[in-house]
Amino acid sequence: SKQWYQRRVRGVMGNVAATAKTYDPLASVPELTVESLSEPKKAEEEPPSSSSSSSHNPGSFEQLPQKTKEVFPSPFEGCKFAWNKMITERFQASHSILMSSFKPPAYKFGATYVGSKKLGPNEHYPVLISEYGGGVVQVQAIHSFTKEVQAKAVVHATDKTWSMYQGDIGYKGNDFSIQLTGVNASIINPQGIWVAHYLQSVTNKLALGGELLFQHGMGAKNAALTLGGRFRDGDSEFMVKTGEQSTNFGYYVKGNDQVECAVEFEYVKQMGESITTFGYAVDLPKGLSKFRGSIDTDWSVAGVLEKRFEAFPFAFTLSGLLNHKKKQAKFGIGFTIG
Numbered sequence: 001s002k003q004w005y006q007r008r009v010r011g012v013m014g015n016v017a018a019t020a021k022t023y024d025p026l027a028s029v030p031e032l033t034v035e036s037l038s039e040p041k042k043a044e045e046e047p048p049s050s051s052s053s054s055s056h057n058p059g060s061f062e063q064l065p066q067k068t069k070e071v072f073p074s075p076f077e078g079c080k081f082a083w084n085k086m087i088t089e090r091f092q093a094s095h096s097i098l099m100s101s102f103k104p105p106a107y108k109f110g111a112t113y114v115g116s117k118k119l120g121p122n123e124h125y126p127v128l129i130s131e132y133g134g135g136v137v138q139v140q141a142i143h144s145f146t147k148e149v150q151a152k153a154v155v156h157a158t159d160k161t162w163s164m165y166q167g168d169i170g171y172k173g174n175d176f177s178i179q180l181t182g183v184n185a186s187i188i189n190p191q192g193i194w195v196a197h198y199l200q201s202v203t204n205k206l207a208l209g210g211e212l213l214f215q216h217g218m219g220a221k222n223a224a225l226t227l228g229g230r231f232r233d234g235d236s237e238f239m240v241k242t243g244e245q246s247t248n249f250g251y252y253v254k255g256n257d258q259v260e261c262a263v264e265f266e267y268v269k270q271m272g273e274s275i276t277t278f279g280y281a282v283d284l285p286k287g288l289s290k291f292r293g294s295i296d297t298d299w300s301v302a303g304v305l306e307k308r309f310e311a312f313p314f315a316f317t318l319s320g321l322l323n324h325k326k327k328q329a330k331f332g333i334g335f336t337i338g
Helices: 002-012 034-038 066-071
Strands: 078-086 091-099 106-120 123-133 136-144 149-158 161-172 176-186 191-201 206-217 220-233 236-243 246-254 259-268 273-284 289-296 300-308 314-323 328-337
Touching: 066 236, 066 246, 066 259, 066 273
Parallel strands: 078 328
Antiparallel strands: 078 091, 091 106, 106 123, 123 136, 136 149, 149 161, 161 176, 176 191, 191 206, 206 220, 220 236, 236 246, 246 259, 259 273, 273 289, 289 300, 300 314, 314 328
């Protein structure tokens, strides 16, 4: 269906589009990031240039709900272990194991390479990320040709076949962003999904834009238009995305350096359901701990506590999810080295 394709596209476009109610069992394992590999020492950090500080680029349209989503926890079930190892300055390997009662143990191996092309503090390209586990290979390549133009390619292979491939290219202007994405798409033989994003800064605080999705294949042609915007004022922001299939509102506020809160409303037309979620995050720098919690109108209460140790490269994670209405509970414990 068209809604399934929309979720598939957003899911592979950056980690942001999965809904707050879809819990990935490995989501709470710290992922390989560009910053973790390429972050320079503080003494080497460069101050932002005058051109970048005066720019009002609003970011991409798909990242509108990012601030809100980052506050919510990502609970998992079972026991998992992750080990991240720096091989060289630009190459990192990782191992992760998940053991739970609802499926067999799963092992994943990942590798990340960050190139030497530097476009700014913590920005090095190209970036190559790969992961293998459960017979599935995932490869992602990101490269910025200039500060304005960036391209990305993603490939998923299963059982010696290409289960999914995606390519996108984006341009960031001084006050706007535009991006074109193709998923399992072909120009010669029209098929797959094409998605175009545009976001424009109207003022320093207000940004408006839209998303046009076109699906060709499976014996049908479908198009969907989504409009959205964001209003940002100091440490708070309000966002909205609405289209034919769904409507999403989000509000984020940073109380102080340690506390963040967010509220999100989601309505899915096809399912005829709506849900409101309240979440908060508390950072305890002296205890090297961070707690994320949430409660929603579906009677689900969730929380994830992460504790790091100053003397050792070790992190300990506790997770819990309880749905009073469905009488379901999930609990997890995680260990991360590196």
